[in-house]
Amino acid sequence: MTHAEGVIERAPSIVAALRAKREREAERRKEVFGRIDIRKPLTILHRGIQLSLKLQ
Numbered sequence: 001m002t003h004a005e006g007v008i009e010r011a012p013s014i015v016a017a018l019r020a021k022r023e024r025e026a027e028r029r030k031e032v033f034g035r036i037d038i039r040k041p042l043t044i045l046h047r048g049i050q051l052s053l054k055l056q
Contacts, residue, residue: 001009
């Protein structure tokens with residue numbers, strides 16, 4: 001068996017392993033980020049007051 005034939009023979013198992021890993025990672029992300037609450041965004045403060053600094 002040549003090297004190319006060996007690579008072609010192993011390719012389906014490698015693709016299946018990568019797909020399984022990708023699915024595990026997707027489930028993990030869904031679990032982790034699913035616990036994060038979507039809350040009301042923080043209120044944006046309107047124009048602030050500029051304080052004068054007397055440096056003299």
